[in-house]
Amino acid sequence: MLTSVLMLGSILGGCSSSKESSASSDGGDSKNKTTINFLHWRGEDTKVFDNIIEEFEKENPSIHVEMNVLPSDSYIANASATLLSGKGADVFASFPGSQFEALQDSKAYVDLTGQAFIGNFSEGLLGAGKKDGKQWAVPYQLVYNIPVYNKGIFDKLGLEPPKDWEGFLKVSKTLKENGYAPILFAGDVSPSQFINPMVMNNQPSDDAFKKLEAGEEKLTNDWFVKTLSQIKELNDKGYFQKDPLGTKKEGAAALFAQEKGAMLALGSYMMSTVKTQNPNIKQGLLSPITVSEGAMKYEGIHTATFMLGVNAKSQHQKEALKFIEFLTKPEIAAEYANGTGQMLTVKDVKYTSPELIETAKWLEKKTLFQPRYTISKEQVSKAIETAVQDVLSGVEPKEAAKKAQDEVNRAIK
Numbered sequence: 001m002l003t004s005v006l007m008l009g010s011i012l013g014g015c016s017s018s019k020e021s022s023a024s025s026d027g028g029d030s031k032n033k034t035t036i037n038f039l040h041w042r043g044e045d046t047k048v049f050d051n052i053i054e055e056f057e058k059e060n061p062s063i064h065v066e067m068n069v070l071p072s073d074s075y076i077a078n079a080s081a082t083l084l085s086g087k088g089a090d091v092f093a094s095f096p097g098s099q100f101e102a103l104q105d106s107k108a109y110v111d112l113t114g115q116a117f118i119g120n121f122s123e124g125l126l127g128a129g130k131k132d133g134k135q136w137a138v139p140y141q142l143v144y145n146i147p148v149y150n151k152g153i154f155d156k157l158g159l160e161p162p163k164d165w166e167g168f169l170k171v172s173k174t175l176k177e178n179g180y181a182p183i184l185f186a187g188d189v190s191p192s193q194f195i196n197p198m199v200m201n202n203q204p205s206d207d208a209f210k211k212l213e214a215g216e217e218k219l220t221n222d223w224f225v226k227t228l229s230q231i232k233e234l235n236d237k238g239y240f241q242k243d244p245l246g247t248k249k250e251g252a253a254a255l256f257a258q259e260k261g262a263m264l265a266l267g268s269y270m271m272s273t274v275k276t277q278n279p280n281i282k283q284g285l286l287s288p289i290t291v292s293e294g295a296m297k298y299e300g301i302h303t304a305t306f307m308l309g310v311n312a313k314s315q316h317q318k319e320a321l322k323f324i325e326f327l328t329k330p331e332i333a334a335e336y337a338n339g340t341g342q343m344l345t346v347k348d349v350k351y352t353s354p355e356l357i358e359t360a361k362w363l364e365k366k367t368l369f370q371p372r373y374t375i376s377k378e379q380v381s382k383a384i385e386t387a388v389q390d391v392l393s394g395v396e397p398k399e400a401a402k403k404a405q406d407e408v409n410r411a412i413k
Contacts, residue, residue: 031331035064036319039079039089041072042306044273048339058328063319073188076102081110083311090314091323094137094307096128097373098381109136110174110310110317120328125345128373139304140327142343144268144285145195146300146372151282153180153262161286164293165230174212180262183234185244186252190265191388192372192381195227196301197287200368209374209384213412219387219405220398228387228397230290235392240265246391257281260297267303268362271355286360295302300362303370304345347368383407 038053053065068089071079076099082088085105094100103109112118112135118126121125121138129137149161157178162168172182185194195404202223203209211217218224241247241261249266256264257277263286264270271283287300308327310320326332333346343351343359351357375381383404390400 006399019077020340021293028194033062033064034316034319035066036314036316036323037321038065038067038068038089038091039082040067040093040306041070041075042071042093042340043071045336045340045342048336052327052332052336055099055341056323059326060319060322063322065323073191080108084313088311088313090311090320092130092309092311093140094309095272095373096139096303096305096307096370097377098378100128100137101131101376102378104131106134107312109310110312111136112138112310112321115321115323115325117328120330120333120347121345122347127369128304129309137307137308137309138324139345141269141304142345142358143303143308144343145193145286145302145303146267147183147194147263147281148256148266148268148271148274148283149263150259150261151284153259153286153389161284162356163289163296163309165288168288168290169237169239170234170268172237173232174266175262176238180259180278181241181255182239183241183265184252184256184261185240185265185392186249187247187389188376189249190244190252191392192385194231194265195384195388196370196372198231198290199224199227199371200287200298200301201289201291201296205369207374208367208378212246212408213375213377213380215412219401221410225397225401228289228391228400231388232391232397240392241327245389255276261340268343268355268359269276269341271359272353275341275353275355275366283355286361298364298368299365300367301370302362302367302384303373306342329372330331339390377411379411380408 004021014184024073035103049067053067057064076095079092080103083092094103107166124141125142125201126135129135130137147269157174159174175182204223208217212219252264252298253270253273254277255261257274268285274281274283314320330346330348333344334349337349337356338352340352341355342355351360371382372384387400387404390403391397
């Protein structure tokens with residue numbers, strides 16, 4: 001259960017500038033205790049964060065951390081107002097891509113460049129929180145936005161993760177013939193997730209979506225139409241479950257945990273959720289490779305997300321920075337990672353769960369940063385997501401691509 005899920009009005013009333021006169025968490029007296037507010041969207045992590053906050057307050061008895069959680073689908077819309085009000089969160093999480101860009105353009109972040117805790121991160125994974133040569137936020141989680149697969153079902157049928165498009169189709173065909181839904185698709189999330197590995201080897205360059213926003217690339221070009229055509233092929237052959245757009249993330253995860261489907265078109269962040277529903281399931285990660293094996297550039301997609309920042313309007317920036325520094329200690333990061341099942345960008349974290357050990361194998365693979373998060377305009381990102389939904393609804397790929405490009409044209413003008 002969430003310790004506190006607040007609506008926007010409650011947060012705006014916030015207590016980021018409050019000071020409390022109460023006993024400290026270690027039993028000593030601490031008058032004028034400073035309260036800082038920590039805002040994020042991961043309600044499933046609340047219990048683990050509660051324990052970490054308790055440890056932080058014992059180490060820093062003059063600081064109290066109040067945690068607030070908002071739903072992920074409305075997080076930025078609601079969080080933006082409170083962050084810019086000057087009465088909201090002191091420490092807050094944000095998404096990379098267009099949402100980070102919007103907050104940064106609104107001057108919501110304190111510049112973290114030069115902070116000692118930056119050295120606790122793998123340098124190559126910090127880029128999502130950088131702009132204009134400065135570090136505005138530190139990505140805390142490392143997610144692989146590729147399907148989770150049931151290793152037990154694959155082993156039972158003698159299947160291996162495919163290395164090319166024909167192999168992916170053959171694997172899907174075998175799964176369907178044996179009574180499994182090859183790919184479980186979540187209509188509320190998968191359109192924005194599954195498009196990333198589908199496009200990673202089709203796009204003409206790694207910055208194709210950036211070029212799209214610059215007017216130098218088009219969704220009506222062959223690479224994107226091909227991607228939509230391949231998604232249509234999977235749908236036409238019945239390789240998604242019935243009514244994929246009508247299935248929510250929770251429903252798709254439940255079907256996967258019940259072993260009714262062999263692949264879950266979401267990402268590594270779902271593995272711990274599935275494990276709680278089926279402790280005996282053996283999970284791995286794979287990507288749909290949309291080209292021949294020889295033409296493959298990337299094996300998968302990664303995202304550095306749950307980006308921690310300090311509110312530029314916070315009255316307690318020093319205390320907020322202390323809290324982020326605490327979260328980035330390898331031993332604390334390990335407590336969070338193993339308690340939530342999330343891979344992290346922090347160095348020297350020791351992973352103990354089978355799912356995290358399996359996911360850690362992908363650190364050695366060649367992966368591309370999520371293309372959709374290179375987009376700075378939310379309208380452009382939404383157009384791409386809608387194109388996937390349109391194709392699954394029966395719209396021809398070329399028509400869906402043209403509709404999406406028309407939306408892009410309006411956005412960039």
